[in-house]
Amino acid sequence: MAVTLIEIYKKLYDYFGPQHWWPAQTPFEVMVGAILTQNTNWSNVEKAIQNLKRKKLLSAKKLYRLPEKKLAALIRSAGYYNIKANRLKNFLDFFIKKYKGDIRKLSKGNTRVFREALLSVKGIGAETADSILLYALNKPIFVVDAYTKRILARHKIVSPDAGYAEVQGIFMQNLKKDQKLFNEYHALLVKLGKEFCLKNKPKCGLCPLK
């Protein structure tokens, strides 16, 4: 790598400042948001979460008891609402039955083993699992998303068709395994992606990494 990952991080941090991720009040809210934001604009997710909060349903046990159809209607704004209601239910079933809906029980044990358990839940893939590990449970796991891949590919750090594990490995093998660093770095990449590294009309000329 001509430019090191930590140099990129410093440039992004100097330019954008701290991002204060994840935008949520509780770890449970992070986990719900992680599922709702799959391939979806965050502002649409916020509306869905506000609906749940307004109805005082944003807890594992309340959502677990809520019929899937009703849940789907409440999260409509987040898009893919039927599939996401089902994914939330799958996760809640896992969370309640294996961990009694207790966030403290989640944090215990081996992170790698718990990641595998999360991945076994239908509807939770690598990015969602890692978002939960990093942003809800404060584990030093790097989250890779579409922005991350696009930015690294544009800067020729990875091939455009690199897989999730490969991209994640580049970060985790070249940076100190620091939860706060991984938190801020991923959030900064999303910020950069939203503002400069656009899909069709990238503002590469204005990119703060240049």
Add this chain to the structure above:
DNA sequence: GACCAGGCACATC
């Protein structure tokens, strides 16, 4: 009206 957004599972080849 087209395009896109902080993915994932599943079908098909």
Add this chain to the structure above:
DNA sequence: GATGTGCATGGT
């Protein structure tokens, strides 16, 4: 193992 497709709302 790679590649394609359905899922869906709301902002630009």
